[in-house]
Amino acid sequence: MVACLLIPGFELRAALRARPRLALVPAALAPDAGEEPLLGPVTAAAEAAGMKPGMRLGEALATCPSLVLVDRDPAAVEREWEGVLRRLEDAGFAVDPVEQGAVVFETRGVERLYGGVQPALERALAAVGTAWDPRIGAASRRFTALAAASVARPGQILLVAAKEEEAFLEPLPLSLLPMTPNRYAELEGLGLRSLGELAQLPSGAVAERLGVEGRRAQRLARGGRKTRVRGRKPASELVEALSFPEAIANELTLRRALSSLLERLLARPERAGRPFRKLALVARLVDGGSWRRVTTLRDATAEVGRLRSALGPKLQELPAPIVELRIEAVELAEHTGQQLALVEPAGEEAVVRLREGLRQVRASTGTGSVCAVVEVAPWSRVPEARALVVPRDD
Amino acid sequence: MVASSGSASAGRSAGRLAGRLNAPRPALVETGPGATPRVVNREHVTLVREEWRVVDRWWTDEPVDRHYFEVVLEGGRNVCVYRDAEAQCWFTQNA
Numbered sequence: 001m002v003a004c005l006l007i008p009g010f011e012l013r014a015a016l017r018a019r020p021r022l023a024l025v026p027a028a029l030a031p032d033a034g035e036e037p038l039l040g041p042v043t044a045a046a047e048a049a050g051m052k053p054g055m056r057l058g059e060a061l062a063t064c065p066s067l068v069l070v071d072r073d074p075a076a077v078e079r080e081w082e083g084v085l086r087r088l089e090d091a092g093f094a095v096d097p098v099e100q101g102a103v104v105f106e107t108r109g110v111e112r113l114y115g116g117v118q119p120a121l122e123r124a125l126a127a128v129g130t131a132w133d134p135r136i137g138a139a140s141r142r143f144t145a146l147a148a149a150s151v152a153r154p155g156q157i158l159l160v161a162a163k164e165e166e167a168f169l170e171p172l173p174l175s176l177l178p179m180t181p182n183r184y185a186e187l188e189g190l191g192l193r194s195l196g197e198l199a200q201l202p203s204g205a206v207a208e209r210l211g212v213e214g215r216r217a218q219r220l221a222r223g224g225r226k227t228r229v230r231g232r233k234p235a236s237e238l239v240e241a242l243s244f245p246e247a248i249a250n251e252l253t254l255r256r257a258l259s260s261l262l263e264r265l266l267a268r269p270e271r272a273g274r275p276f277r278k279l280a281l282v283a284r285l286v287d288g289g290s291w292r293r294v295t296t297l298r299d300a301t302a303e304v305g306r307l308r309s310a311l312g313p314k315l316q317e318l319p320a321p322i323v324e325l326r327i328e329a330v331e332l333a334e335h336t337g338q339q340l341a342l343v344e345p346a347g348e349e350a351v352v353r354l355r356e357g358l359r360q361v362r363a364s365t366g367t368g369s370v371c372a373v374v375e376v377a378p379w380s381r382v383p384e385a386r387a388l389v390v391p392r393d394d
Numbered sequence: 395m396v397a398s399s400g401s402a403s404a405g406r407s408a409g410r411l412a413g414r415l416n417a418p419r420p421a422l423v424e425t426g427p428g429a430t431p432r433v434v435n436r437e438h439v440t441l442v443r444e445e446w447r448v449v450d451r452w453w454t455d456e457p458v459d460r461h462y463f464e465v466v467l468e469g470g471r472n473v474c475v476y477r478d479a480e481a482q483c484w485f486t487q488n489a
Binding site for chain 1 (some may be wrong): 413415417448451478483489
Protein backbone atom coordinates (compact mmCIF):
# COMPACT_ATOMS: atom_id res chain seq x y z
CA MET A 1 0.00 0.00 0.00
CA VAL A 2 1.00 3.59 -0.57
CA ALA A 3 0.83 5.69 2.58
CA CYS A 4 0.92 9.45 2.97
CA LEU A 5 1.89 11.10 6.24
CA LEU A 6 0.64 14.65 6.51
CA ILE A 7 1.48 17.41 9.00
CA PRO A 8 -0.76 20.38 8.14
CA GLY A 9 0.71 23.83 8.72
CA PHE A 10 4.21 22.37 9.05
CA GLU A 11 5.95 25.69 8.41
CA LEU A 12 4.09 27.35 11.27
CA ARG A 13 4.55 24.40 13.62
CA ALA A 14 8.30 24.39 12.95
CA ALA A 15 8.53 28.16 13.48
CA LEU A 16 6.62 27.82 16.77
CA ARG A 17 8.93 25.12 18.18
CA ALA A 18 11.12 27.85 19.66
CA ARG A 19 8.08 29.86 20.84
CA PRO A 20 5.55 27.25 22.04
CA ARG A 21 3.60 29.91 23.96
CA LEU A 22 2.35 31.35 20.67
CA ALA A 23 0.69 28.04 19.72
CA LEU A 24 -2.06 28.81 22.25
CA VAL A 25 -2.87 32.35 21.07
CA PRO A 26 -4.23 33.59 17.72
CA ALA A 27 -1.12 33.46 15.52
CA ALA A 28 -0.41 33.04 11.84
CA LEU A 29 2.63 32.68 9.62
CA ALA A 30 3.52 36.08 8.17
CA PRO A 31 3.82 36.47 4.39
CA ASP A 32 7.31 36.68 2.95
CA ALA A 33 8.69 40.13 2.17
CA GLY A 34 7.80 41.05 -1.39
CA GLU A 35 5.01 38.48 -1.61
CA GLU A 36 1.29 39.11 -1.74
CA PRO A 37 0.15 40.00 1.82
CA LEU A 38 -1.77 36.79 2.53
CA LEU A 39 -1.86 34.80 5.78
CA GLY A 40 0.00 31.50 5.95
CA PRO A 41 -1.13 28.62 8.18
CA VAL A 42 -2.93 29.71 11.39
CA THR A 43 -3.14 28.32 14.93
CA ALA A 44 -6.35 26.72 16.25
CA ALA A 45 -6.96 29.82 18.42
CA ALA A 46 -6.69 32.03 15.33
CA GLU A 47 -9.05 29.76 13.42
CA ALA A 48 -11.57 30.04 16.26
CA ALA A 49 -11.28 33.85 15.90
CA GLY A 50 -12.28 33.61 12.23
CA MET A 51 -8.83 33.52 10.62
CA LYS A 52 -8.21 31.35 7.59
CA PRO A 53 -5.01 30.57 5.66
CA GLY A 54 -4.86 32.68 2.49
CA MET A 55 -6.84 35.58 4.05
CA ARG A 56 -5.70 39.13 3.24
CA LEU A 57 -3.46 40.53 5.97
CA GLY A 58 -5.43 43.78 6.32
CA GLU A 59 -8.72 41.94 6.65
CA ALA A 60 -7.22 39.52 9.18
CA LEU A 61 -5.79 42.27 11.40
CA ALA A 62 -9.06 44.21 11.25
CA THR A 63 -11.02 41.10 12.31
CA CYS A 64 -8.60 39.99 15.01
CA PRO A 65 -6.34 42.87 16.25
CA SER A 66 -4.58 40.55 18.71
CA LEU A 67 -3.36 38.30 15.89
CA VAL A 68 0.38 37.58 16.24
CA LEU A 69 2.32 37.31 12.99
CA VAL A 70 5.09 34.72 13.22
CA ASP A 71 8.15 35.35 11.05
CA ARG A 72 9.07 32.61 8.61
CA ASP A 73 11.96 30.44 9.76
CA PRO A 74 13.10 28.46 6.69
CA ALA A 75 16.16 27.05 8.45
CA ALA A 76 14.08 25.65 11.33
CA VAL A 77 11.53 24.25 8.85
CA GLU A 78 14.29 22.53 6.87
CA ARG A 79 15.91 21.16 10.02
CA GLU A 80 12.69 19.89 11.57
CA TRP A 81 11.48 18.36 8.31
CA GLU A 82 14.79 16.58 7.81
CA GLY A 83 14.43 15.28 11.38
CA VAL A 84 10.94 13.91 10.63
CA LEU A 85 12.20 12.21 7.44
CA ARG A 86 15.21 10.71 9.16
CA ARG A 87 13.06 9.30 11.99
CA LEU A 88 10.83 7.65 9.39
CA GLU A 89 13.87 6.30 7.56
CA ASP A 90 15.26 4.96 10.85
CA ALA A 91 11.97 3.07 11.25
CA GLY A 92 12.59 1.41 7.89
CA PHE A 93 10.43 3.47 5.51
CA ALA A 94 11.85 4.58 2.14
CA VAL A 95 10.35 8.06 2.02
CA ASP A 96 9.55 10.28 -0.93
CA PRO A 97 8.85 13.82 0.35
CA VAL A 98 6.12 15.64 -1.60
CA GLU A 99 6.67 18.96 0.16
CA GLN A 100 7.44 20.11 3.68
CA GLY A 101 4.70 18.51 5.79
CA ALA A 102 3.74 15.77 3.33
CA VAL A 103 5.64 12.57 2.65
CA VAL A 104 4.73 9.41 0.78
CA PHE A 105 6.10 5.91 1.36
CA GLU A 106 5.28 2.29 0.57
CA THR A 107 4.45 -0.11 3.39
CA ARG A 108 5.12 -3.30 1.41
CA GLY A 109 8.76 -3.56 2.47
CA VAL A 110 8.07 -3.29 6.21
CA GLU A 111 4.70 -5.03 6.59
CA ARG A 112 6.30 -8.32 7.56
CA LEU A 113 8.69 -6.60 9.92
CA TYR A 114 5.90 -4.94 11.91
CA GLY A 115 3.18 -7.57 11.38
CA GLY A 116 0.86 -5.86 8.89
CA VAL A 117 -0.09 -2.52 7.38
CA GLN A 118 -1.78 -1.08 10.47
CA PRO A 119 1.10 -1.79 12.89
CA ALA A 120 3.58 -0.46 10.32
CA LEU A 121 1.65 2.79 10.00
CA GLU A 122 1.31 3.04 13.80
CA ARG A 123 5.08 2.72 13.94
CA ALA A 124 5.39 5.57 11.41
CA LEU A 125 3.13 7.81 13.52
CA ALA A 126 5.12 6.97 16.64
CA ALA A 127 8.39 7.69 14.83
CA VAL A 128 7.23 11.19 13.90
CA GLY A 129 5.88 11.92 17.40
CA THR A 130 2.52 13.18 18.62
CA ALA A 131 3.77 16.75 19.02
CA TRP A 132 3.43 17.24 15.25
CA ASP A 133 -0.19 15.96 15.07
CA PRO A 134 0.64 13.70 12.12
CA ARG A 135 -2.08 11.77 10.30
CA ILE A 136 -1.80 9.01 7.73
CA GLY A 137 -3.86 8.01 4.72
CA ALA A 138 -3.16 4.74 2.92
CA ALA A 139 -4.53 3.33 -0.31
CA SER A 140 -3.38 1.48 -3.38
CA ARG A 141 -2.82 4.75 -5.26
CA ARG A 142 -0.76 7.76 -4.36
CA PHE A 143 -3.41 10.42 -4.91
CA THR A 144 -6.03 8.52 -2.89
CA ALA A 145 -3.51 8.15 -0.04
CA LEU A 146 -2.84 11.91 -0.11
CA ALA A 147 -6.56 12.65 -0.17
CA ALA A 148 -7.18 10.24 2.73
CA ALA A 149 -4.44 11.89 4.79
CA SER A 150 -5.98 15.30 4.05
CA VAL A 151 -9.29 14.31 5.66
CA ALA A 152 -7.88 12.20 8.54
CA ARG A 153 -7.88 13.56 12.09
CA PRO A 154 -4.61 14.14 14.00
CA GLY A 155 -3.14 10.77 14.99
CA GLN A 156 -5.61 8.87 12.81
CA ILE A 157 -4.72 6.20 10.25
CA LEU A 158 -7.23 6.12 7.41
CA LEU A 159 -6.98 2.99 5.27
CA VAL A 160 -8.91 2.97 2.01
CA ALA A 161 -9.45 -0.46 0.46
CA ALA A 162 -8.86 -0.70 -3.32
CA LYS A 163 -12.52 -1.43 -4.12
CA GLU A 164 -13.72 1.51 -1.98
CA GLU A 165 -11.42 4.12 -3.46
CA GLU A 166 -13.92 5.47 -5.97
CA ALA A 167 -16.65 5.84 -3.35
CA PHE A 168 -14.17 7.42 -0.94
CA LEU A 169 -13.02 10.08 -3.41
CA GLU A 170 -16.51 10.90 -4.68
CA PRO A 171 -17.65 13.41 -1.98
CA LEU A 172 -14.24 15.05 -1.45
CA PRO A 173 -13.78 18.72 -2.50
CA LEU A 174 -12.11 19.79 -5.72
CA SER A 175 -9.52 21.76 -3.71
CA LEU A 176 -7.52 18.52 -3.36
CA LEU A 177 -6.64 18.73 -7.05
CA PRO A 178 -3.52 20.54 -8.28
CA MET A 179 -5.07 23.31 -10.36
CA THR A 180 -4.69 27.04 -10.74
CA PRO A 181 -7.22 29.27 -8.92
CA ASN A 182 -8.72 30.20 -12.32
CA ARG A 183 -9.50 26.57 -13.03
CA TYR A 184 -11.22 26.14 -9.63
CA ALA A 185 -13.30 29.20 -10.38
CA GLU A 186 -14.14 27.81 -13.81
CA LEU A 187 -15.20 24.45 -12.37
CA GLU A 188 -17.25 26.10 -9.65
CA GLY A 189 -18.88 28.26 -12.29
CA LEU A 190 -19.91 25.08 -14.03
CA GLY A 191 -21.54 23.89 -10.81
CA LEU A 192 -18.94 21.26 -9.94
CA ARG A 193 -18.18 20.84 -6.24
CA SER A 194 -16.79 17.34 -5.64
CA LEU A 195 -14.26 14.96 -7.16
CA GLY A 196 -17.06 12.54 -7.98
CA GLU A 197 -18.87 15.13 -10.10
CA LEU A 198 -15.70 15.81 -12.10
CA ALA A 199 -14.91 12.10 -12.45
CA GLN A 200 -18.31 11.38 -13.96
CA LEU A 201 -17.99 13.89 -16.80
CA PRO A 202 -17.12 12.53 -20.27
CA SER A 203 -13.33 12.64 -20.76
CA GLY A 204 -13.58 14.17 -24.23
CA ALA A 205 -15.71 17.07 -23.01
CA VAL A 206 -13.32 17.75 -20.10
CA ALA A 207 -10.33 17.71 -22.47
CA GLU A 208 -12.05 20.06 -24.87
CA ARG A 209 -13.13 22.52 -22.20
CA LEU A 210 -10.24 22.41 -19.71
CA GLY A 211 -7.29 21.17 -21.76
CA VAL A 212 -4.42 19.07 -20.45
CA GLU A 213 -4.76 20.39 -16.89
CA GLY A 214 -8.41 19.35 -16.80
CA ARG A 215 -7.65 15.88 -18.13
CA ARG A 216 -4.99 15.40 -15.50
CA ALA A 217 -7.33 16.63 -12.76
CA GLN A 218 -10.04 14.26 -13.94
CA ARG A 219 -7.62 11.34 -13.99
CA LEU A 220 -6.71 12.16 -10.37
CA ALA A 221 -10.39 12.55 -9.44
CA ARG A 222 -10.80 8.97 -10.66
CA GLY A 223 -7.96 7.85 -8.40
CA GLY A 224 -4.92 8.61 -10.54
CA ARG A 225 -2.38 6.21 -11.90
CA LYS A 226 -0.80 3.41 -9.92
CA THR A 227 2.78 4.53 -9.52
CA ARG A 228 5.68 3.18 -7.53
CA VAL A 229 7.05 5.27 -4.71
CA ARG A 230 10.79 5.80 -5.02
CA GLY A 231 12.61 6.45 -1.77
CA ARG A 232 14.71 9.59 -1.68
CA LYS A 233 18.48 9.64 -1.59
CA PRO A 234 19.20 10.85 1.96
CA ALA A 235 20.87 14.23 2.15
CA SER A 236 24.47 14.37 3.31
CA GLU A 237 25.21 15.48 6.86
CA LEU A 238 28.14 17.72 6.10
CA VAL A 239 27.47 20.91 8.04
CA GLU A 240 29.75 23.54 9.51
CA ALA A 241 28.49 26.40 11.68
CA LEU A 242 29.98 29.52 13.19
CA SER A 243 28.29 31.41 16.06
CA PHE A 244 29.13 35.03 16.72
CA PRO A 245 29.26 36.56 20.21
CA GLU A 246 27.32 39.56 18.90
CA ALA A 247 25.24 40.26 15.81
CA ILE A 248 27.25 41.07 12.69
CA ALA A 249 26.28 42.70 9.43
CA ASN A 250 29.69 43.84 8.21
CA GLU A 251 30.35 42.36 4.77
CA LEU A 252 34.07 41.87 5.35
CA THR A 253 33.46 39.89 8.55
CA LEU A 254 30.77 37.85 6.83
CA ARG A 255 33.08 36.98 3.94
CA ARG A 256 35.86 35.98 6.34
CA ALA A 257 33.41 33.79 8.24
CA LEU A 258 32.36 32.17 4.97
CA SER A 259 35.99 31.46 4.01
CA SER A 260 36.63 29.89 7.38
CA LEU A 261 33.50 27.72 7.11
CA LEU A 262 34.46 26.60 3.60
CA GLU A 263 37.92 25.58 4.75
CA ARG A 264 36.44 23.58 7.61
CA LEU A 265 33.90 21.94 5.31
CA LEU A 266 36.55 21.01 2.76
CA ALA A 267 38.67 19.44 5.49
CA ARG A 268 35.90 17.06 6.56
CA PRO A 269 37.00 13.44 5.99
CA GLU A 270 33.40 12.32 5.13
CA ARG A 271 33.72 14.20 1.85
CA ALA A 272 36.22 11.57 0.67
CA GLY A 273 37.65 13.91 -1.94
CA ARG A 274 34.33 14.47 -3.70
CA PRO A 275 33.57 18.01 -4.91
CA PHE A 276 30.38 19.88 -3.98
CA ARG A 277 27.49 20.11 -6.40
CA LYS A 278 24.93 21.93 -4.24
CA LEU A 279 25.45 23.98 -1.09
CA ALA A 280 23.14 25.81 1.28
CA LEU A 281 24.04 28.93 3.18
CA VAL A 282 21.97 29.33 6.35
CA ALA A 283 21.96 32.21 8.82
CA ARG A 284 20.21 32.81 12.12
CA LEU A 285 19.03 36.40 12.24
CA VAL A 286 19.37 38.63 15.26
CA ASP A 287 15.59 38.93 15.70
CA GLY A 288 15.17 35.14 15.93
CA GLY A 289 14.23 34.43 12.31
CA SER A 290 16.40 32.59 9.83
CA TRP A 291 17.56 32.86 6.23
CA ARG A 292 18.53 30.14 3.76
CA ARG A 293 19.83 30.17 0.20
CA VAL A 294 20.62 27.06 -1.82
CA THR A 295 23.19 27.30 -4.62
CA THR A 296 23.75 24.73 -7.35
CA LEU A 297 27.26 25.07 -8.70
CA ARG A 298 27.79 25.25 -12.43
CA ASP A 299 30.70 22.81 -12.12
CA ALA A 300 31.03 20.54 -9.13
CA THR A 301 34.10 21.88 -7.37
CA ALA A 302 36.18 21.68 -4.21
CA GLU A 303 38.25 24.80 -4.87
CA VAL A 304 37.91 27.38 -2.10
CA GLY A 305 38.20 30.33 -4.50
CA ARG A 306 35.40 29.16 -6.75
CA LEU A 307 33.17 28.24 -3.84
CA ARG A 308 33.80 31.62 -2.29
CA SER A 309 32.91 33.48 -5.47
CA ALA A 310 29.74 31.40 -5.90
CA LEU A 311 28.51 31.85 -2.34
CA GLY A 312 29.94 35.26 -1.44
CA PRO A 313 27.38 37.36 -3.36
CA LYS A 314 24.57 35.56 -1.51
CA LEU A 315 25.68 37.21 1.71
CA GLN A 316 24.55 40.57 0.32
CA GLU A 317 20.99 39.27 0.35
CA LEU A 318 20.95 38.91 4.15
CA PRO A 319 17.95 40.90 5.42
CA ALA A 320 19.31 41.62 8.94
CA PRO A 321 22.41 41.22 11.14
CA ILE A 322 23.14 37.60 11.98
CA VAL A 323 24.26 35.68 15.05
CA GLU A 324 25.12 32.39 13.35
CA LEU A 325 26.28 31.37 9.87
CA ARG A 326 26.08 27.79 8.70
CA ILE A 327 27.04 26.03 5.50
CA GLU A 328 25.50 22.71 4.47
CA ALA A 329 26.68 20.40 1.70
CA VAL A 330 23.32 19.48 0.17
CA GLU A 331 24.74 17.31 -2.58
CA LEU A 332 28.17 15.96 -3.42
CA ALA A 333 29.29 14.90 -6.89
CA GLU A 334 29.94 11.21 -7.38
CA HIS A 335 33.37 11.54 -8.93
CA THR A 336 36.55 12.36 -7.07
CA GLY A 337 38.57 13.64 -9.98
CA GLN A 338 38.52 14.29 -13.69
CA GLN A 339 40.79 12.51 -16.13
CA LEU A 340 42.25 15.01 -18.54
CA ALA A 341 43.46 14.07 -22.02
CA LEU A 342 46.52 15.46 -23.78
CA VAL A 343 44.61 15.83 -27.06
CA GLU A 344 40.85 15.72 -26.70
CA PRO A 345 38.95 13.93 -29.47
CA ALA A 346 36.81 16.17 -31.69
CA GLY A 347 33.40 16.86 -30.18
CA GLU A 348 34.45 15.52 -26.78
CA GLU A 349 34.32 18.94 -25.12
CA ALA A 350 30.74 19.51 -26.26
CA VAL A 351 29.69 16.11 -24.93
CA VAL A 352 31.37 16.73 -21.57
CA ARG A 353 29.76 20.16 -21.30
CA LEU A 354 26.38 18.76 -22.20
CA ARG A 355 26.68 15.99 -19.62
CA GLU A 356 27.77 18.49 -16.99
CA GLY A 357 24.88 20.79 -17.88
CA LEU A 358 22.41 17.95 -17.53
CA ARG A 359 23.92 17.05 -14.16
CA GLN A 360 23.41 20.64 -12.98
CA VAL A 361 19.79 20.65 -14.12
CA ARG A 362 19.23 17.37 -12.30
CA ALA A 363 20.89 18.66 -9.15
CA SER A 364 18.81 21.81 -9.03
CA THR A 365 15.44 20.40 -10.07
CA GLY A 366 15.56 16.82 -8.79
CA THR A 367 15.44 13.42 -10.39
CA GLY A 368 13.19 12.93 -13.39
CA SER A 369 13.70 16.45 -14.71
CA VAL A 370 16.00 15.40 -17.54
CA CYS A 371 14.29 13.30 -20.17
CA ALA A 372 15.26 11.54 -23.39
CA VAL A 373 13.09 10.77 -26.40
CA VAL A 374 12.90 7.02 -27.04
CA GLU A 375 11.34 5.66 -30.21
CA VAL A 376 9.07 2.76 -29.32
CA ALA A 377 6.97 2.21 -32.43
CA PRO A 378 8.12 4.54 -35.25
CA TRP A 379 5.94 2.63 -37.71
CA SER A 380 2.72 3.29 -35.76
CA ARG A 381 -0.16 5.04 -37.51
CA VAL A 382 -1.03 6.72 -34.21
CA PRO A 383 1.46 9.64 -33.92
CA GLU A 384 1.64 9.76 -30.11
CA ALA A 385 2.49 6.04 -29.95
CA ARG A 386 5.71 6.46 -31.94
CA ALA A 387 7.96 7.84 -29.20
CA LEU A 388 8.06 8.33 -25.42
CA VAL A 389 9.73 10.94 -23.25
CA VAL A 390 11.57 8.94 -20.58
CA PRO A 391 13.26 10.43 -17.48
CA ARG A 392 17.05 9.94 -17.56
CA ASP A 393 18.81 9.81 -14.24
CA ASP A 394 22.10 8.23 -15.35
CA MET B 395 -1.98 23.07 17.91
CA VAL B 396 -2.12 24.35 14.40
CA ALA B 397 -5.08 24.26 12.07
CA SER B 398 -4.85 22.88 8.59
CA SER B 399 -3.57 25.24 5.94
CA GLY B 400 -5.59 23.50 3.26
CA SER B 401 -4.82 20.27 1.52
CA ALA B 402 -3.79 21.41 -1.90
CA SER B 403 -0.63 19.40 -1.40
CA ALA B 404 -2.55 16.26 -2.10
CA GLY B 405 -2.54 17.17 -5.71
CA ARG B 406 1.20 17.15 -6.10
CA SER B 407 1.10 13.44 -6.20
CA ALA B 408 1.77 12.63 -9.77
CA GLY B 409 5.11 10.86 -10.09
CA ARG B 410 7.60 11.45 -12.85
CA LEU B 411 6.88 8.83 -15.46
CA ALA B 412 7.54 8.27 -19.11
CA GLY B 413 5.34 10.67 -21.04
CA ARG B 414 4.03 10.63 -24.58
CA LEU B 415 5.68 12.77 -27.21
CA ASN B 416 3.41 14.59 -29.62
CA ALA B 417 0.31 14.01 -27.52
CA PRO B 418 -2.86 15.47 -29.08
CA ARG B 419 -4.01 18.85 -27.77
CA PRO B 420 -7.66 19.91 -27.69
CA ALA B 421 -8.52 22.36 -30.47
CA LEU B 422 -11.41 24.71 -31.13
CA VAL B 423 -12.67 23.85 -34.59
CA GLU B 424 -15.66 25.14 -36.51
CA THR B 425 -16.69 23.02 -39.43
CA GLY B 426 -18.12 23.92 -42.80
CA PRO B 427 -19.87 21.87 -45.46
CA GLY B 428 -18.81 18.23 -45.51
CA ALA B 429 -17.62 18.49 -41.89
CA THR B 430 -14.27 19.93 -43.02
CA PRO B 431 -12.59 22.46 -40.71
CA ARG B 432 -13.45 26.09 -41.47
CA VAL B 433 -11.90 27.77 -38.40
CA VAL B 434 -9.10 26.27 -36.25
CA ASN B 435 -8.34 27.91 -32.91
CA ARG B 436 -10.11 31.11 -34.05
CA GLU B 437 -8.06 31.31 -37.28
CA HIS B 438 -9.72 30.81 -40.66
CA VAL B 439 -8.70 27.89 -42.86
CA THR B 440 -7.68 28.91 -46.37
CA LEU B 441 -6.92 25.46 -47.77
CA VAL B 442 -7.49 21.83 -46.84
CA ARG B 443 -4.39 20.15 -48.25
CA GLU B 444 -5.10 16.57 -47.37
CA GLU B 445 -7.40 14.39 -45.34
CA TRP B 446 -7.17 10.79 -44.18
CA ARG B 447 -8.61 8.40 -41.62
CA VAL B 448 -6.80 6.33 -39.01
CA VAL B 449 -8.73 3.40 -37.59
CA ASP B 450 -6.58 1.28 -35.32
CA ARG B 451 -6.56 -0.72 -32.08
CA TRP B 452 -10.22 -1.60 -32.57
CA TRP B 453 -9.49 -4.84 -30.74
CA THR B 454 -8.47 -3.00 -27.52
CA ASP B 455 -10.33 -1.01 -24.84
CA GLU B 456 -8.96 2.18 -26.35
CA PRO B 457 -9.82 2.04 -30.04
CA VAL B 458 -8.57 4.82 -32.33
CA ASP B 459 -10.92 6.29 -34.91
CA ARG B 460 -9.69 9.64 -36.21
CA HIS B 461 -10.36 11.77 -39.25
CA TYR B 462 -7.25 13.87 -39.92
CA PHE B 463 -7.12 17.11 -41.93
CA GLU B 464 -3.95 18.91 -42.92
CA VAL B 465 -4.94 22.53 -43.34
CA VAL B 466 -3.30 25.87 -44.13
CA LEU B 467 -4.47 28.75 -41.93
CA GLU B 468 -4.88 32.40 -42.82
CA GLY B 469 -1.52 33.23 -41.26
CA GLY B 470 0.19 30.69 -43.53
CA ARG B 471 0.72 28.03 -40.87
CA ASN B 472 0.34 24.36 -41.70
CA VAL B 473 -1.69 22.59 -39.02
CA CYS B 474 -2.93 19.05 -38.59
CA VAL B 475 -6.24 18.59 -36.82
CA TYR B 476 -8.38 15.54 -36.34
CA ARG B 477 -11.84 14.69 -35.12
CA ASP B 478 -11.91 11.83 -32.67
CA ALA B 479 -14.98 9.71 -33.37
CA GLU B 480 -14.79 8.13 -29.89
CA ALA B 481 -14.51 11.35 -27.86
CA GLN B 482 -16.52 13.38 -30.40
CA CYS B 483 -14.12 16.30 -30.26
CA TRP B 484 -11.27 17.96 -32.14
CA PHE B 485 -7.55 17.85 -31.47
CA THR B 486 -4.38 19.23 -33.06
CA GLN B 487 -1.33 17.05 -33.53
CA ASN B 488 1.80 16.87 -35.65
CA ALA B 489 1.02 13.85 -37.77
